Amino acid sequence: MLLSRFERLNRMQGVKSLENGVIFNGDRLTVRLLIEEADEVWIHIDGSAHPLAKQGVEHDVDVWSMELTGQFHKKTYIIEVIRDGLHHFSIDPWAVSTNTNSQMGVILDLERTHPLNWTSFDCKVPQQDAVLYEAHVRDFTVDDDYGSNLCGAFNRFSDMSAKGIPHLIDLGVTHLHLLPLADYTSVDDEDIDNTYNWGYDPFLFNVPEGSYSSNPEDGAIRVREMKQMVQALHDNGIAVVMDVVYNHTSHEREHPLHVFFPNLAYRKYDTGEWGNGSGCGNELRTEHPVIRQFIIDSLLYWQREYHIDGFRFDLMSLYDDETMYQIEQELRKHDPNVLLYGEPWTGGVSALHLERQFTKGKQWSTRIALFNDEFRNGIKGDNDGHVKGLIAGNEFEQLAVLRGMLGSIQYNEWLSGFAKDPIQSINYVSAHDNLCLFDKIEKSCPEFFYNDRVRLNKFALSVLLTSQGIPFLSQGTEFLHSKKGAHNSYNAGDAVNRISWKKKVENDDMYSFCRDLIRLRKDQTGFRMADANSIRRRTSIFLNQHKLIGLSLKGESEGDYTDILVIHNFNDFNITTGLPPGEWILVATEGDIDLSGMGWVEGDFQLPYYSTTILVKL
Known part of the structure; x- marks a missing residue:
């Protein structure tokens, strides 16, 4: 209205x-x-x-x-x-x-x-229905094939004639997670062609980053252009999540927080040395009432002034638990659907005592979600090394993947994870840090032919997008984005990090597969249950000795199939299995998907190697 x-x-x-x-x-x-x-x-x-x-x-x-x-x-x-x-x-x-x-x-x-017609965006997407997409404003828009000649990254992102927002709409994501947008120090606003960073070195927490503006000298322009970017996304039904870094600062000895609060802004170890749980030389003292209130006020400012719909917390275990509880309480007063999630770990040994850190388990009584690193590693293997994941046949990861498929809840007496409900689990196979999915598979599976490495990329996303919890995609994963093997590319520049939009055309089959999996997920409530009781009631597991994991999902809502079978074959060979009684419609198999159905099957069915098969009953 x-x-x-x-x-x-x-x-x-x-x-x-x-x-x-x-x-x-x-x-x-x-x-x-x-x-x-x-x-x-x-x-x-x-x-x-x-x-x-x-x-x-x-x-x-x-x-x-x-x-x-x-x-x-x-x-x-x-x-x-x-x-x-x-x-x-x-x-x-x-x-x-x-x-x-x-x-x-x-x-x-x-x-x-304020832009013209600047109004609040009422995000009505329930947490269990969210599909997250992570992007860096510069990476996403800097490529020559992006299709915008506008000056300033905020403006290029807002340009509806360019590829960005139309791509997100077609892909079907509900929330765009943007890497840090607040002012940081490592990029020179006047020399953006020769300086690059993701922005995890924060300076001023309430100021939009000047290097993304068409005119960083004019303090009003950067504010308006960021609002226009948010508005363009909202006008197309996409909620906006900000990646926020309140755990540490850059230039701590000259930082405004140190100038204003020289004795209380930063933590110190018992030795008197500055805390370094961030790995960046300092950590903010979130447990002090002044810093806690500063953080809460800053989040409320972004929420109210810029209409931000959610926040991703960098190194969330560096926040004390009481601060996180108060953050959720205050932000939900203004927006009950605000999406809050973060990393349940630190970047080093923190000066904050372990019992006060917001680690796994501390989210139990909240709707704050955590990145599910166990599921991530189970699917693809370690982040940057040669270890294979279950998608490439590593049978030792079978239990970790099964837990993740069920939302990491307490499913039964032998299958239990960290989450009270699946909405507390952010499911992902890659993010901005570490090797991206394509490069990780290249490194850990060098003996595979190229087509089979593409097959594993599809397999990883099919496991991810058919699992309970909140799926999270990193930019370009849907069309085989590569960082040329760089695992720590926060300052590696455009040549390594930019999204190549030609790859979307070159890998259209991969992109279409991912897009249609998202459409299937959004169409069927069986893939996105809100609470643990629903999963226990509506889901059955079947396993065999050949690294085969299947889930049977019961439909309950109007428009649901009565039954859905999702069967993952983690072997390097095809397996023939007997299907439950009745006729089934084949929807996906061997990296192909057809939402209208590929035909009717019953009895025995051959499950192709390293791939997901989805069958449904009307």
Whole structure:
């Protein structure tokens, strides 16, 4: 339903995006900053200095504030903190925009950055129905064959005449997961042709990355262009997930959080050394009330101001459990369908005690989902080495794959995983880190002919997309994207990471197979059950000694088949098996799929090697 301009403005004004920081609305500028142990605080706006006054205490930290009237939209500023005779100049950590390379903060009247017809997107996709697609804004749009001449990666992504969004629509994904969009330091906004990074080195947590903008010097343009990208995806029914990195920062000794909170922002080991559970030199002290509230406020800001529908948490075990519980509670108040998931591990030994880390099991009473690394490794083998997975016949991974196929729930007394319900499991075979699926199969199966390696790519995706839980696809997996064997390509540049859109044409059979599996999954509730009881009630398992795993799924809803058989043959030879009584419609076999059916079968049926067979009853 279209809202009138009056209704839209009322809806927007009813939500306060940020309470701290440099906030401008109409003609009133409010500066409210939490700062630890400062003697004086000043704000310099376009060269004019204005003192702040100490106005109280919050979380045992001083609150400094001031107000001005006038026209401040797009003016630059810097904060000066005087402490023990030293003058520290910094952007405030709550800043909403900056100029090029974040040298100065930029004041914005945020309503003036809204695109035309900017309205909230009501994502009605239940968590069990989600199909996730991970992409990097630059990787996805930089290829010459992408089809856009627009300047700025945000703009190229929004361009409906280019290949990106139409591809996602046709593929059938429900949520687009974008690698970090918030300001990071490793790419020079003025030299984007010669600098590259995925963005896991965060600097300002509420500012869109300048290198994705058509004009990073203009602080309003990057905000508007990111909103336009989100709007283009929403207009086409695709929800947006942000990859967020609140576990550490770049440049920790000069970082705004350290300038404002020199004693409490970062964790330290018992020895007094800085914590390094991130593997990046520091880790944020999420358990401190000031940092916890900063993170929650930042997430609420992205949710409300940019209409973001979900968040993926990098190294989620570096967050203390209470912070994650409060994050879910606060974000669901605004959007009950917000999708929250992350990595249930750290990047090293954390200064946060293990019992407080948000590890597997801590999600039990929540709807927060975890990446299922056991299922991933069971399907394809180790991340970067030569070890084969079950798709290539490694029988030692059979139990891990079977658990994952059932959503990693407690299915029975001998088959039990980490999840209370399947919606807590993010199922994947590759992500931005490590070898992509095609390269992993190339490395671990060098003795296979090329056609059989393609067969294993299809097999991996058919296991993934027919399993309970939330499927997650990394960019280009659906048409055999390769990173040329690079396993750690976060800074490897466009030549390694860019998505080649010619590959979609060259591997149309692979793409069509993946697309139609998604369509089948979305059409049948048997592939996407919401809770463990439904799986136990509607699913039967059959196994044999020849690395054959089958699931029988009962239909319950209007439009469901009465029965679905999914049989995975993890052997390097064909197997003939007897089907349950009755006539079955063959839907998929040997890497081919036809949603209208390939014919009727009954009795004995030959299951092709290294592939999935799907049969249904009306």
